[in-house]
Amino acid sequence: MDVVACPDPTCQAPAWLSDRWTxxxxxxxxxxxxxxxxxxxxxxxMAASLAPFRAPTPTTTRRPAEAVR
Ligand SMILES: [Zn+2]
Numbered sequence: 001m002d003v004v005a006c007p008d009p010t011c012q013a014p015a016w017l018s019d020r021w022t023x024x025x026x027x028x029x030x031x032x033x034x035x036x037x038x039x040x041x042x043x044x045x046m047a048a049s050l051a052p053f054r055a056p057t058p059t060t061t062r063r064p065a066e067a068v069r
Contacts, residue, residue: 003016004016008039015053016037033047
């Protein structure tokens with residue numbers, strides 16, 4: 001299963017690809033995918049716009065609310 005970053009910039013959950021298809025365009029076929037994440041976000045972005053999921057780490061992400069466990 002392909003796991004990508006959720007297209008919602010405020011969401012840090014991993015998203016999975018539930019479908020993919022191709023639309024014809026003047027520049028040639030454009031591949032789109034349907035992504036769903038654990039937070040309930042569903043998007044149908046262009047496949048080329050997807051970013052691979054990277055788990056947030058303390059060095060790259062400041063999450064004060066979760067800093068204290
Ligand atoms: Zn999300």
